[in-house]
Amino acid sequence: MAIDLGTKYQISQAVKGNFNSAESLTVTSNDGSIVQFTLGEGKGRGAMPIQHLDYLLKRSNLTILPNKRSLITPDHNEEQIG
Structure with a gap:
């Protein structure tokens, strides 16, 4: 699975305590073996x-959040995205 920069994940209730009770984390760097991230609500960063x-x-402790651009139907062009 490719882990792209800017990918945002929702953190499940089961592991929020391990992530400063943050709701989400966003990937900021991926060198192939280590992933760096920032936590939502300004609660920190980590790797x-x-x-x-x-x-x-795999355990569903993190679930990918779709980016807003992917929610737009393909029949909209760039000029209509605001």
Whole structure:
């Protein structure tokens, strides 16, 4: 699974305590083995091995949040996006 910069994940209730009770985290860097992220609501930042992020995704402790641009239907062109 590709982990792109700017990808935002929602943090489940089960592991929020491990992430300063933040609601989300956003990937800021990925060097192939380590992922750096910022926590939502200005609650900090951190890093973890990519294998651990994969583990959290498989256990549904993190779920990807779609970016707003992907929610726009394909029949809208760039001029209509505001």
